[in-house]
Amino acid sequence: MRYSVVSRFRGTLLGALVGESVASSGKKEFQNRCDIDRIAVLGTESLIALGRLDLDDWRARQQQASANLAVTDSISLKVILATLPVALFFHENTFKLRQNLLRVLKIWEDDPVVRDGTLAVGYAIAQTLTEKLQPRTLIPETIAFIGETPTSLPQQLLKVNTLLDRGAALERAQVELSREDKLSSAIAMAFYCFLSTLEDYRLAVLRATQYGNVWRQDHWRLHLHSISAITGALSGAYNSSAGIPVGWQILYSQANSATWELNNFSQMVELADALVAVWSxxxxxxxxxxxxxxxxxxxxxxxxxxxxxxxxxxxxxxxxxxxxxxxxxxxxxxxxxxxxxx
Incomplete structure (x- = not known):
């Protein structure tokens, strides 16, 4: 095994945290947001406490914490981040993985693109944790895992595959992927940044935060935080917590702690460790x-x-x-x- 399961659990959650913070650094925060990040922490705590997925317990914890469940278009991709604990907890069985990811999505309004994106990210993380991820076959396997769908995400992922085969540069990828539905394009962009720099967490996240000419438009910039966070989660799972630069972990720990309702950065590590213990x-x-x-x-x-x-x-x-x-x-x-x- 290249990395331990513990380090990959840590890498997934910390990778998402740091990835979002890198995108937020030095940029104006958007006022229109909900507590999806906070819900991810509450969901992790629920899985740890019960050892299973209980939607009623998730909702009860969110109501007690007064977490905002309203999902708008600008932050709908963050629902994927809220489901990361479920993807980690059920990664060893693809049937249960799909079943429970679809179950937890019932907490929010049913958006087909978010549903497909959740399945895609969850499957990629599961393949990484089980040491089965093959870069050349991940996209076709992910599309098969999503199944029949009316969304454009499978087509966008196929574009990612073509761009990777051609060795296309970042700017070309941004142009090609911006021609379809913006939510599907954002998810596909995260996969491109991850797979094009598979062994380098830092470079993957930095590429995810770059503003191309097309992505300077406001309706695209709204999704940059989520693209960077999803890229960070994917790359963090693959490269483990050891692949996340220590300087970034220190630099962004305080900002992340405030955003994710944690007293300090180490509490997320403790949550990841406890989740592994309950899973195992x-x-x-x-x-x-x-x-x-x-x-x-x-x-x-x-x-x-x-x-x-x-x-x-x-x-x-x-x-x-x-x-x-x-x-x-x-x-x-x-x-x-x-x-x-x-």
């Missing part, structure tokens, strides 16, 4: 109860690496210090489909 089924077995508590029962990494039956090192919280050969509690590390159904 890595828990401590609660002594004498036969129950697993929802919070606080994740096994630390250094202790999870122990083999069953191996003696616990001195100083571990499972060893009181009086037993040099104490045995670790029974633990399980497996994919969630092995542990429980969702």
């Amino acid at each position: 089924g890595l828990y401590n077995h609660a002594q004498h109860s036969g129950q697993v508590s929802a919070v606080g029962d994740f096994i630390p990494e250094e202790e999870a690496s122990l083999f069953l039956g191996e003696a616990i090192p001195q100083g571990s919280r499972y060893n009181s210090g009086n037993q040099s050969n104490a045995q670790p509690p029974l633990s399980v590390y497996a994919a969630p489909r092995v542990i429980r159904s969702r």
